[in-house]
Amino acid sequence: MTERRGVIATLAPWLRLLGHRRGRLLAGAALMALALASAIGLLALSGWFITATGLAGIALAAGAAMTLDVYVPGSGIRGFAVTRTVARYVERLYNHDTVLRLLADLRGRMFAVLAGLDAQTLSRRRASDWLNRLTADIDTLDSLFLRLLAPAAVALLAILALAGLLAIWSPAAALAVAGLLGAAWGWLTLGQARLGLAASRQRVDELERLRGRLIEQLQGLAELETYGTLAGQRRRLEAIEERLYADQRRLGRFSALGTAVAGLAVGLGWLSALWLAALAWQAGTLSGPLMVMMPLAVMAMSEALAALPMAFTQFGATLAAAERLNALEDARRDDAAAERLNALEDARRDDAGVSVALLSSGALALAFEEVALRYPGALTPVFDGFSLALAPGERLAVHGVSGSGKSSLAALVTGQLAPDAGRVRLNEAPVGEIAPEALAERVACLTQHTELFDDSLAANLLLAAPEADDARLWAVLETVELADWAEALPRGLDTRVGEGGRRLSGGQARRVALARLLLRAPGLVILDEPFAGLDPALAVRIAERLDGWLAGRSVLYLVHERAEQTALPGVDRWQALSLLPEKDFAPPRGIFQDRAKH
Template identity: 75%
Template sequence: MADGRTPLATLAPWLRLLGRRRGRLLAGAALMALALAAALGLLALSGWFITATGLAGLAMAAGAALTLDVYVPGGGIRAFALTRTVARYGERLYNHDTVLRLLADLRGRMFAVLAGLDARALARRRASDWLNRLTADIDTLDGLFLRLLAPAGVALTAILALSAFLALWSPAVGLAVAALLGVAWLWLTLGQARLGLAASRRRVAELEALRGATLEGFQGLAELEAYGSLAAQRRRLAVIEDRLLADQRRLGLVGALGQALAGLAVGLAWLAAFWLAARAWQAGALSGPVMVMTPLAVLALQEALAALPLAFTQAGGTLAAAERLNALDAVRRPEPRGPSPGVSAGPLSVSLEGVTLRYPGSLTPVFEDFALHLAPGERLAVHGASGSGKSSLASLLTGQLLPDAGAVRLAGLAPETLDPRRRTDAVACLTQSTELFDDSLAANLRLAAPEAEAARLWAALATVELADWAAALPRGLETRVGEGGRRLSGGQARRLALARLLLRDPGLVILDEPFAGLDPALAGRIAGRLDRWLAGRSALFLVHARRGETSPPGVHRWQALVTGSRRGLCAPVRNLSG
């Protein structure tokens, strides 16, 4: 294993998750076993019945008097046929429903893991990689029960049960079938997994690289065209596809080998059963119908073994997906144990003492022995050049980042020790990037206040001067904004995000360039309304400034927000660049 753990240890967290639906999984495996048992019974009883009726006909033609009950075995054959059909249909329906439920469990757990990662962990990989973890890796892992565990378990149970049944008639036949098909089962599971391990593991990584490169290529299509780099991008994709095709070809060959070996194993078991049963018949230990029934029953096991080679050839991909998801779980911040402290209502104090923060792989720290203090109800503008750490400061205060050294306190408490719900209630942050979902205006606003009535939503839109625009839309608040708010202009998206923040009642407000993309007149009007809303709250403004400036540009936009507080605008402005 890549991480030095055994396959069982790697899959253990996900097996425990499957165990939550143990009842459904056992029921699904039972339906699978019932369908296979019906197939075995159908073929075995049919062989016995055909042979028995044939021998009875020959005996009667020779003048012998005998009786044969055709109704019981005939009814048994019809029962097995009907049971096989119904059980197979019910198994497919039930097990696929179970897998969809498991998929929801897996994705819910992984989303919780990703949500628990801090900003430094998230910054280590591309957005497409995280999407791949949540979709492709989970899709690979959700077949753990339906493709690997259940078929292998049912096949092994069928081999042992049939061997025991045949041993009742001829111990030699039962032992031979158990030995031949037992060895075949081991190869078709562990052997096939071993042969396909490296290629299937690489396939998971190559698929991730292909998806990431394709997605980023589409996102940067304009830049690729502008700089004449489309051909180079296509060549990069072609290289990945060639590697993927080579691994896919190898996996196909390994899977075909497994299918051939499965057929060979069943054929050898059939031949051994037929030869041993024929010898027992010659010795008078078996009747003719039972002798015919024995090898035919073995042939029915082809159905049980046929699905194993292809599934276990791809088992390395399942292990690789589990390892990658386990690695994310390992770096997730531990949740606070015991009751989490809360913060009192009203304005919050902010304190940073001796804070040092460094991103992985960076040459210089973002902060080094940094200090900042904000009293309850106070407003402070912090400005600096791009990359000076303004967004990192917001991440520290919202608990998305932990400092390498020093202490961060909200109302005297470390943000990471607070209950996440209490922390989000107490701190509201308007980030530099506007995050809108492909849903309606109302749904995007209600992220901040799920129970908010329409009148409250209209009031928030009016504060940012979007109410008239929304009212003129054919669907009003039900108008969809598009992926990432693409159906809105940059200024409209920014104001919608600000309106969403106004639906909260926080004690600390962090505003990262709230008026970006707005003209000065509109920004001034909104600033006046925002000033009234900020009354009785602590506020931290993050403002962009070029290096060397003593005050941020567009000071008039901030004047209404900062004046009237216990600190003026220019003197208390903290410059992260200096």
Template identity: 75%
Template sequence: MAERVGPLATLAPWLSLMGRRRGRLLGGAALMALAIAAALGLLALSGWFITATGLAGIALAAGGALTLDVYVPGGGIRAFALTRTVARYLERLYNHDTVLRLLADLRGRMFAILAGLDAATLAHRRASDWLNRLTTDIDTLDSLFLRLLAPAGVALVAILGLGTFLALWFPAVGLAVVGLLGGAWLWLTLGQARLGLAASRRRVAELERLRGVAVEGLQGLAELEAYGTLATQRRRLTAIEARLQADQRRLGLAAALGSALAGLAVGLAWLATFWLGALAWQAGALSGPVMVMMPLAVLALNEAVAALPLAFTQAGATLAAAQRLNALRDARRAASSAAPARLPEGPLAVDLAGISLRYPGALAPVFEDFSLHLAAGERLGLHGASGAGKSSLAALLTGQLVPDAGAVRLADTSLARLTPDSLTARVACLTQLTELFDDSLAANLRLADPDADEARLWSVLATVELADWAEGLSRELETRVGEGGRRLSGGQARRLALARLLLRDPGLVILDEPFAGLDPALAERIAGRLDRWLAGRSVLYLVHGREGETSPPGVSRWQALATPSRRELGVPARNLSG
């Protein structure tokens, strides 16, 4: 049974991260408090000044003699009005800038967490779900400071501060204000959060589901139409939207209740202050201007508490986002307790011993007691049908997958001990999936070597026979390739990825179907040039079959990988140590 974690424990990692900007957060809260204090001072002083001038006018009309300094309170009113306006403007500007900085911190930390997840963990969810974590869930956390912590803290300070101030004139008034508005504050924060908890949490999950179904529908539109299932997809979207609408209605009603209670609490506090103040004035304990000043000051607290109901009704969404992000953090692989190591220069030996690997929910293991040895500088070709484990083997050697059992060693060093920088620098892998970003040709190439000059970029493009094509483009190396390389053909994208690999200086090269999508003549020419670059490196070449495959010259030996179904029939083809 899963252990229940309280709200504070759930938010603790993110509060700790926010604490790095403690100075800015306190500065923003101070500006917020200054704006509220100026509003309180404006109404209180205005009430006192209007009443005092009215009473002075009555006294003068009755023939009495009275002196009233109108310049000091008049200047104070102007100062409070100006301070409120400037403080509110600066608070919005400063706090939103702070929140943007916090979001950058949060998103950077979450990207680092996602980058540290292995392929098995990443395979549990769709790409749209991971994007939702990185964008929507992080954006939801911006309410933690700007809409929850800071407004609630400032409102509480304002209630206690005003209650103390009023108690200086008449203690009963101060106690009434703190009692009524303090109780209201508890409901408007904790009570509203509890009231909207379930609906706001469900809304986060339903929004993620809606995005996933919508993206799937758009990506598979041709297939849905071909098989006549568009209506079913629309019904799925309609059902999700109906649930979202129902929860939104519940949250709207809860927020409306909270707003009504906030107005009622301020009204009751005003009425209690006015009644107690009137009694004190009647008893001669308070002057008329002070008696009017106190309830007007209470009215100003409406500005402090009005935003609390809506924000805390949605607090469940913030908690849900934090829990989901915490689950990602907990899914990271535990760091090895052994001292970190780095790979040596030169070709790398590869040893896999007793490897077992099964994907979650898979019908058969990918590897079971699998062993492989590649000597330093050797070139080994592995061939097998789809599902035999070729890509999984590449993922094991690059640290993207962690075996369930067994050991992976490079240059006689356990992969778990290697630093990420060392592994990235000394192991290069061309996967079946060509990863290109919506940026220029040069930027996509410089992912492998940020310091590469244009001459070197043109050189690697020439190796894969893309230089002439790139020179014919209007912007040459600055030409954008589109999202995922959509502006390129499949063969061009594949060659661009191979050119990027040539900018590296690895000791182990893993080539997974390197010439897929290329015509045989072009593949043979590139293979010849590639052979010169591969000299002095260990090479693992992964293909579907030996027949008809273009491979770099010099492959020392070929071995076959069996699919899980063949293994179940008793065909031994997994142990490749010989």
């Protein structure tokens, strides 16, 4: 178990990210302060005005001569009331917009981190865990500014400003109020955070466990019922729910304690201010309206402290979310491909020299040299001393049963996996030293999992070549025998294919993915079960058309069984992959399934 960082070190990366929008955050905090100052001014001035008016009425009734300007304080009261309402409304609108922008920054950053992780790292957790990082953990971090930093800072500034205001008329009252409210502020922030740390941490962990279990139950409902284990799964879910309820009850009690402390501190504060102001009034050093104004100003501080108990009681959840997201950042820094990408980006920024290999035009040579690869938690390796050579322009078909490592070969070539030992070379350059952009441009891979997005047919094709015109799109569709079908559609190329290509049959989706590949101009083509799900006669016809596009390119076929020679165009050589002893590793399914399969 890794040692936890300190609180400051854990939150530092996210505080730096907040700093990118420093101007908006300061403006939002200023709006909070303006709304609070207006609330204090409204209550204090109202108390002064009511008292002054009452005393003036008593004096006039007693026959004394007295004047009171009612217009200035009346205007001030209306001004404070309007300012408080407007400032509160604008502050909520502005700060929530800021938080939404921050959430977009956080999600974009974390998605980039997840996309940069290799399949070995991704396979260590379920897809539901990764989804939890992108949603629940990021959402938890939105409290860092809106519920923790800004309200606590504004409340502390309000306490200091109020103490300074009271010191003008009664230093003793100012000192008493500052001591009481300052001590309460310390407890409501540091004390409440410490008190609720364990329970709020555990609540986040239990919520993640509940989501994972629930997704497992929904995905495997048929299997659970078949094997009679559904009742046990439900009992596990109920046990997690009970622990969640227990944590929520504990956090509720802690929050109630904090609310009571805040109320007690404000009550003692205004009572102390009233008592000391009354002594000053009795001594003739303070007027009656000021005596009333001082405790009422303190009473308004309840608005500043009311939001702190709940927010800081949940501080452990924010800290736990930051720790888990930091772990992803650490995993990315340990990932070789991400390090190369960061080095390349740094070089572009400051023109520093970085040793990054590029790939020449034309067919590429591929070589596996004594490669070893083991997935996390597996009893046996996928490869151990594996070697393979593909000459420029050669077409090699590698065949093997499921689990023999065919898709792992593709992941190694495309840089999604790094070998534990040995080297993978393209044109004599190790894959780990090739610029990611060059690797993506010069190596094209058709994986078993067809990735189509809920957009038009044209948009899915244009992912491979954004500059392609309609004529080129129709040409590649003709190659895979989908042109007639697309022309018959009411909207043609603008027809939406549905999420994951659900509006298409399996064979159609496969051919759309193949057509998208034909828009590329790579030097090495990796085709993993290229004709899976297609009618044999159709596969032969497409293979004949595909042969021309593959000419002059190196080709690596990955197939389940050694098919007839006519099924794959122009195969020069076959190589078998032997299945190593059964592994206990099962890659995750879900949003990163295509990168984690082996």
